Amino acid sequence: MNLDGRRITIILIVCVIAIIFVIRLFFLQVVNSTWREQATALTEEEIPLYPPRGIIYDREGRMLVTNQTVYNLMVVPKKVQPFDTTSLCKLLRIQPSDITALFAKAKARGEYHRPQLLVEQITPADYAAISEQLYKFVGFYAESRTLRVYPQSVGALFLGDVGKISPSEYKANNYYTKLEYIGKSGIEKAYEEELRGVKGIKYAFRDNVGNIKDQEGDKEDKAAIPGIDLICTMDAELQKYGEKLMQNKRGCIVAIEPKTGEILAMVSAPTYDPNLLVGRVRGHNFNVLTNDPQKPLFNRATQAQYRPGSIFKLAQSLTALSVGAITPQTRIHCNRGIIGCHGSHSYDDLEMAIVHSCNPYFREVMHKVVEGNRDPKSRFRDARLGLEIWQEYIKRFGFGSDLHCDIPGVKTGNVPGVEFYDKWYGKEQWAFSTIYSLSIGEGEMLVTPLQMCNMACIIANRGWYVPPHTVKQIGIGGKPKDDFLVRYDLGIDTAHFTTVVNAMEKVLQPGGTAWRAAPKDIVVCGKTGTVQNAGGKEDHAVFICFAPKEDPKIAIAVYTENAGFGGTWSAPVATLLIEKYLNDSIAKSSESREKLILDANFLDR
Amino acid sequence: MKNLLNKLQGDRTIWMVTFFLSLISILAVYSAISTLAYKAHGNNLRFLIKHGLMIVAGFGLMYYVHRVQFKYFARLSLILIWVAAIMLVYALVFGHNLNDANRWIAIPLIGLTFQPSDFAKIVLVIYVARVLAQKRDQLHDFRNGVVPVLIPIVVICGLILPANFSTAAMLASITFLMMFLAGVPFKHMSKIFIAGFGLIVAIIVVGETTGFPTRYKTWKNRIINAMNDDSDGNYQTKLAKYAIHEGGIIPKGPGTGSSRNFLPHPYSDMIYPFIIEEYGSVLGGITLVLLYLILLFRTIKLSVNNPKMSAQLTALGLSFMLVIQAFINMAVAVSLFPTTGQPLPMVSMGGTSTLFTCLAIGIILSICRTKDETEEEHAASDQPNNQVMPA
Ligand SMILES: [Zn+2]
Numbered sequence: 001m002n003l004d005g006r007r008i009t010i011i012l013i014v015c016v017i018a019i020i021f022v023i024r025l026f027f028l029q030v031v032n033s034t035w036r037e038q039a040t041a042l043t044e045e046e047i048p049l050y051p052p053r054g055i056i057y058d059r060e061g062r063m064l065v066t067n068q069t070v071y072n073l074m075v076v077p078k079k080v081q082p083f084d085t086t087s088l089c090k091l092l093r094i095q096p097s098d099i100t101a102l103f104a105k106a107k108a109r110g111e112y113h114r115p116q117l118l119v120e121q122i123t124p125a126d127y128a129a130i131s132e133q134l135y136k137f138v139g140f141y142a143e144s145r146t147l148r149v150y151p152q153s154v155g156a157l158f159l160g161d162v163g164k165i166s167p168s169e170y171k172a173n174n175y176y177t178k179l180e181y182i183g184k185s186g187i188e189k190a191y192e193e194e195l196r197g198v199k200g201i202k203y204a205f206r207d208n209v210g211n212i213k214d215q216e217g218d219k220e221d222k223a224a225i226p227g228i229d230l231i232c233t234m235d236a237e238l239q240k241y242g243e244k245l246m247q248n249k250r251g252c253i254v255a256i257e258p259k260t261g262e263i264l265a266m267v268s269a270p271t272y273d274p275n276l277l278v279g280r281v282r283g284h285n286f287n288v289l290t291n292d293p294q295k296p297l298f299n300r301a302t303q304a305q306y307r308p309g310s311i312f313k314l315a316q317s318l319t320a321l322s323v324g325a326i327t328p329q330t331r332i333h334c335n336r337g338i339i340g341c342h343g344s345h346s347y348d349d350l351e352m353a354i355v356h357s358c359n360p361y362f363r364e365v366m367h368k369v370v371e372g373n374r375d376p377k378s379r380f381r382d383a384r385l386g387l388e389i390w391q392e393y394i395k396r397f398g399f400g401s402d403l404h405c406d407i408p409g410v411k412t413g414n415v416p417g418v419e420f421y422d423k424w425y426g427k428e429q430w431a432f433s434t435i436y437s438l439s440i441g442e443g444e445m446l447v448t449p450l451q452m453c454n455m456a457c458i459i460a461n462r463g464w465y466v467p468p469h470t471v472k473q474i475g476i477g478g479k480p481k482d483d484f485l486v487r488y489d490l491g492i493d494t495a496h497f498t499t500v501v502n503a504m505e506k507v508l509q510p511g512g513t514a515w516r517a518a519p520k521d522i523v524v525c526g527k528t529g530t531v532q533n534a535g536g537k538e539d540h541a542v543f544i545c546f547a548p549k550e551d552p553k554i555a556i557a558v559y560t561e562n563a564g565f566g567g568t569w570s571a572p573v574a575t576l577l578i579e580k581y582l583n584d585s586i587a588k589s590s591e592s593r594e595k596l597i598l599d600a601n602f603l604d605r
Numbered sequence: 606m607k608n609l610l611n612k613l614q615g616d617r618t619i620w621m622v623t624f625f626l627s628l629i630s631i632l633a634v635y636s637a638i639s640t641l642a643y644k645a646h647g648n649n650l651r652f653l654i655k656h657g658l659m660i661v662a663g664f665g666l667m668y669y670v671h672r673v674q675f676k677y678f679a680r681l682s683l684i685l686i687w688v689a690a691i692m693l694v695y696a697l698v699f700g701h702n703l704n705d706a707n708r709w710i711a712i713p714l715i716g717l718t719f720q721p722s723d724f725a726k727i728v729l730v731i732y733v734a735r736v737l738a739q740k741r742d743q744l745h746d747f748r749n750g751v752v753p754v755l756i757p758i759v760v761i762c763g764l765i766l767p768a769n770f771s772t773a774a775m776l777a778s779i780t781f782l783m784m785f786l787a788g789v790p791f792k793h794m795s796k797i798f799i800a801g802f803g804l805i806v807a808i809i810v811v812g813e814t815t816g817f818p819t820r821y822k823t824w825k826n827r828i829i830n831a832m833n834d835d836s837d838g839n840y841q842t843k844l845a846k847y848a849i850h851e852g853g854i855i856p857k858g859p860g861t862g863s864s865r866n867f868l869p870h871p872y873s874d875m876i877y878p879f880i881i882e883e884y885g886s887v888l889g890g891i892t893l894v895l896l897y898l899i900l901l902f903r904t905i906k907l908s909v910n911n912p913k914m915s916a917q918l919t920a921l922g923l924s925f926m927l928v929i930q931a932f933i934n935m936a937v938a939v940s941l942f943p944t945t946g947q948p949l950p951m952v953s954m955g956g957t958s959t960l961f962t963c964l965a966i967g968i969i970l971s972i973c974r975t976k977d978e979t980e981e982e983h984a985a986s987d988q989p990n991n992q993v994m995p996a
Contacts, residue, residue: 006786007905014901017932018894024939025886028849 048177051197052146054227056159056187058236059262059472065159065188067146070279071127073119077103078112080139088137091130092119117179121147121279147278148188154239156274157299158266158470159232160186160408163282175199185299187232187470189408194474200224231473233262241580242267245573245594248601250561251540252300254453254468255577258546258555261457261466261484264581266450268300270603294603302410305446306559309529310357310566311544312441314500315455316365317350319393321496325368326350328499332361339363339440354503354527355512359440366390366439370432380428384418387435391417396490398454399447404467404483407450414446442532453557456544459504459525460552462497464489501525505549508575514543517571519579520589523549526574528566538562538605543570547578554581562605572597616907616973622900623667623966626951627660629893633880634954637872652872656954663963670967671974675916678968682731686757689728692721693764719957722765722772726926727965729761733780734918737787741914744789751793754784771945775929777801783922787914845938848878849886872954874946877938893952897931900924900966907973920972923965927951 056065073092085096099118106116118140122130127142134140148162163184165176176182183189183196200222242253246269253267270292276285289297298304320326328350334341339359345352353361370386371379395401400415414420416438421430424444437443450468457465469484479485504525508518513528526545533539541563546555556574563569572593579586586594631653638652736754743750758780766773781801785794872879880889904924908917927950934949936942948955950962 006788010782010786011902011905014898014928018898020941021894021932021935021939022891024941025849025881025890028846028939029886 047202049200049202049222049224050145051199051224051226053148053162053197054191054195055229056195057229057231057476058152058234058239059231059264060235060237061231062236063151064155064232064234064236065148065150065274068149069124069144070121070147071124071130071142072117072145073122073130073140073142074115075099075102075118075140076113076115077106077139080137083137087133088140091133094119121145123279148274149278150274152236152240153273153275154236154243155234155266156272156277157268157297157301158186158234158239158263159274160184160188160190161274161277162188163277185408187230190406191230191471191474194228194230197227198225228475228478230471231476232470233257233260233264233472234266234470235264235581238577238581239265239267242573242577243269243271245576245597246271246560247598248603249563250294250300250603251559251563251570252304252449253556253558253573253577254301254449255554255556255581256453256457256468258457258460258552259466260472261468262472263468263470264554265577266299266301266470268296268298270294270296272296299407299409300449300559300561302405302407302448302450304559305411305413305448306540306542307443307531308441308445308447308452309531309540309542310441311452311455311527311529311542312445312447313354313357313362314459314504314527314544315394315397315399316362316369316439317354317500318459318492318496319390320365320369321350321499322393322492323369323389325372326365330365332358332364334358335360339436351499351503351506354500355506357513357528363436363439366436367432370435378428379431383431383435384428386432387418387421391415393492396492397458398451398465398488399445403451403454405450406467406469406471406481406484410450411448413448413451414444416444420444441529449557449559452542452544453555456546456555456557458490459497459500460546460555462494462501463492501549504545508545508571514567514571517543517567517575517593519575520587522547522575522578522582524575524578525549525552526571528571530564530566533562538564538602541566541569543567543574545571545574545578547582554578560602563600563602569597569600569602616903616970618903619900619966619970619973622896622903623664623951623963626893626896627664629880630660630876630952630954631657633876633883633952634872636883637876637879638954652954655956656959659956659959663959666960667963667967667970670964671970673971675911675913675919675968675972678731678919678971679735679915682728682735685728686732686761689721689725690760690764693725693761696721697764697767717957719961720769722769722776723958723961725761725765726772726776727923727961727968729757729776730779730783730922730926731915731919731968732757733783734922735915737783737918738913738915741787744787744793747793747796751784751789751797754780754789755797769946771933771947775926775933775947779922779926779929782925783918786921787918845875845878846940848875848882849890849939873948874934874953875938876949876953877935880952893931893949894935897928897950901928904969904973910974911972916972920969923969927962927965 052067055063055067058064085099089096089099102116102118103112106112106114122142131142134142150156150159161184162181165178165180165182169182170176170178183192188195202221238255242255242265246253246267249269251269253265254263255265256263272289276282276289321328331347331349332353334346334348336359341356341359343356345356345358348356348358348361350361352358369390371382372386372389373382374385375381394415400412402410402412416435421435424430425434435443438445454465454468457468464487466487467484469480472480474480504527505523506512507514507526507528508524509515514526517526518524524545524547526543529542529544530539531542539562541560542558543566544555544557546552554577556577558570558573560569560573576586576590576594576597579590634656635653733754736757737744740750740753758777762773762777762780765776781794781797784797877890877893880893883889884892901924904920908920911917911920930947930950933942933945933947934953937944937947948958951959951966
């Protein structure tokens with residue numbers, strides 16, 4: 001028996017084991033490994049420091065959106081020690097099943113050792129009572145968070161809201177963690193990067209009961225940088241008054257300062273108090289608002305796409321003057337055989353045709369633009385060439401585009417062109433006679449109220465616009481985004497605007513379609529419209545205007561759905577707002593109009 | 606001091622190794638328990654003093670024991686094996702139940718507790734060595750040579766098993782190794798191996814079907830966790846790996862370890878990764894491996910100086926026990942082995958376990974004394990046999 005061999009065997013085995021150790025040791029230290037991140041996540045924690053979100057003020061410095069501290073109650077299930085379930089549930093106003101369900105969920109996800117959210121957004125008052133008792137419950141702790149609050153309770157859709165990040169938003173952006181909040185709409189979304197600030201990091205250790213310890217690590221903490229405050233373009237008083245005038249109605253108002261493109265008010269009715277979508281009530285209220293048949297969460301000012309109706313005749317006039325199809329003196333018979341008209345007139349020039357909103361006149365105007373005898377052999381090919389020119393001009397007004405504005409989710413509307421009709425009717429299967437309803441703003445043309453207000457701005461400025469926007473200063477005393485320091489010039493002769501502006505002035509003079517809505521002492525230039533609805537429903541009442549005539553300060557578009565005639569139901573809303581904005585008060589002579597509007601209710605139509 | 610050094614008998618190298626291990630132990634335990642959690646409870650110094658006293662007492666015990674001739678231990682083991690068995694039974698029935706396992710017995714008056722398995726380990730090694738030496742000429746005969754060796758092993762390991770699977774398995778392996786070294790023929794060794802394997806299979810079958818023993822589930826979970834890297838139960842090992850990674854090759858310096866804040870038991874079971882974090886893998890990790898290897902190789906080299914086969918086997922058995930225990934602890938830390946709860950001998954803060962480790966080293970030292978010193982007991986009970994372990 002070779003005993004010496006046995007001894008050597010054992011020694012060799014021990015040596016091999018020792019070598020395996022050494023190799024394993026270096027393997028753990030040198031080789032890249034994912035477990036390291038897992039281990040650090042469990043232990044040396046990177047506690048995010050959330051900066052306060054930027055505050056939003058209106059153009060007069062009134063605070064519109066600010067922050068409130070709330071507390072989230074967290075629990076690390078693994079750290080929990082036996083506790084008095086009944087008293088904890090009573091303290092937090094939850095059911096024991098909430099805790100067991102959360103623990104089961106955490107276990108299923110393999111997150112038993114990670115902080116779990118038990119109760120969200122506890123108010124400071126409630127937290128004061130809870131914090132006194134919390135030490136009794138090992139493994140439970142509170143984390144402070146900030147919530148948005150809206151002291152003025154106005155401009156819900158204008159300002160937008162903040163909500164928990166969605167899976168798709170989380171995937172699209174590597175700044176956030178799964179538990180964070182992000183701007184969901186309006187300014188909150190468009191200016192998310194400015195408002196959110198920069199998160200800081202505190203490197204800390206949690207002890208075995210979940211408390212954070214002040215322990216110096218080898219990494220330096222990073223302080224959070226607070227979000228940037230914004231001054232938005234809104235005039236809160238005007239916005240509030242607009243919301244009041246639109247009570248019990250569906251529709252919207254857009255008011256813009258023509259020179260700057262600053263949106264002074266943007267109302268989408270019915271409206272709601274933005275504070276409803278904050279805190280623990282958010283989930284419930286969000287459901288209620290989503291299911292409301294009046295669709296209060298739908299921003300009609302930027303997302304509703306209507307046929308433009310009669311107000312589109314203004315763009316048609318300017319296009320026709322610009323391409324030389326007509327002059328201001330061009331007179332056309334009010335031939336009601338092809339297309340209807342209203343009022344007593346028969347042979348208007350351009351100015352009066354605008355005042356009377358003469359349908360046959362504008363049919364002929366567009367006819368002249370589109371059928372220019374550019375291809376003598378085929379009226380189909382002639383119409384194609386003509387429509388291309390027409391479409392190019394109409395697009396200069398910003399129709400069919402998002403206007404480069406800063407409002408999330410704006411719709412572009414539709415400016416039908418050659419391509420559109422080729423698809424619809426077939427190539428060379430259509431001529432002007434096929435598409436003439438475009439001439440009076442019906443047919444396949446779609447616009448948003450924002451675009452119509454922008455058109456009012458273009459006319460007010462006599463030929464140019466600044467993209468409409470919602471933020472005036474990024475940081476107090478700062479500038480707007482560079483996009484909003486640029487003028488878009490339409491390249492239409494200023495002189496052509498004179499006729500149109502004069503006609504618009506007459507609309508609010510006796511004999512005009514909106515003369516009853518005219519305020520005292522202010523020269524308002526406007527145009528009424530009624531947009532026909534399918535299914536026998538009442539027309540949408542539309543009105544656009546600007547004031548004063550010289551050096552205009554405000555341009556407004558008002559849509560009142562299913563209200564009827566634009567001059568009756570939308571024009572007074574606009575002129576009341578103008579009075580409010582320019583004079584800061586409503587004249588005695590206008591009070592009856594105000595009452596009429598406030599009393600009107602079109603919600604059931 | 607010089608006087609004391611002169612009085613030291615036995616191998617200087619083993620003394621030095623033991624001294625270094627205890628030095629590392631004091632430093633690491635001091636660093637590990639000076640965390641905020643312990644400071645807050647105000648008893649970190651108390652822990653350290655207790656541990657220091659235990660080491661001093663251990664060295665005293667070692668000094669005393671290494672001067673005692675081995676033959677007395679061999680004789681004592683005849684009685685102590687019964688004492689160990691009775692204590693194990695007592696602990697199983699009445700013992701303090703810490704962490705749902707590892708039964709402890711309280712020593713009256715001093716306020717100390719100890720694990721009877723710590724005691725039984727040493728006694729069994731000596732006893733088995735003695736029986737093997739006595740039966741060495743009959744080892745080819747399974748019934749008369751091997752079975753008498755197996756009976757005490759099966760009884761003692763069987764008593765340890767319900768409370769502490771890993772210690773039982775380790776002890777069985779060590780005695781198996783001793784049989785191998787004593788020259789039990791391969792055919793018998795393989796029979797025993799197959800029987801042991803069969804026993805484990807039987808435990809699994811019984812455990813799966815009846816749920817008995819009650820700790821079966823824990824054992825199973827640990828093994829499953831060791832294989833499944835994502836599981837929650839593997840939290841400890843993840844942390845250990847993290848600490849080892851943080852250590853790097855170049856030392857971070859004592860007192861800088863951050864893992865003590867979250868490593869469970871950074872002063873006992875998980876002291877190895879903690880030492881690596883503070884001293885680096887070369888100075889901390891490899892040095893410790895080398896210290897245990899020196900202890901083992903020194904014992905293998907010197908034990909042949911003792912003429913008695915039982916003494917040689919005891920020295921080898923005890924040093925293997927220390928080294929295997931150390932390797933298991935390290936293997937857990939580097940995730941080569943499921944979590945077991947074996948402390949790092951001499952280094953972990955383990956209360957009375959330290960004393961038993963010192964006792965084992967003291968016995969090794971006694972056996973490994975120079976030839977001259979052992980000459981006088983040459984003609985004692987066992988037959989002299991220098992051929993068992995040629996140097
Ligand atoms: Zn007419």
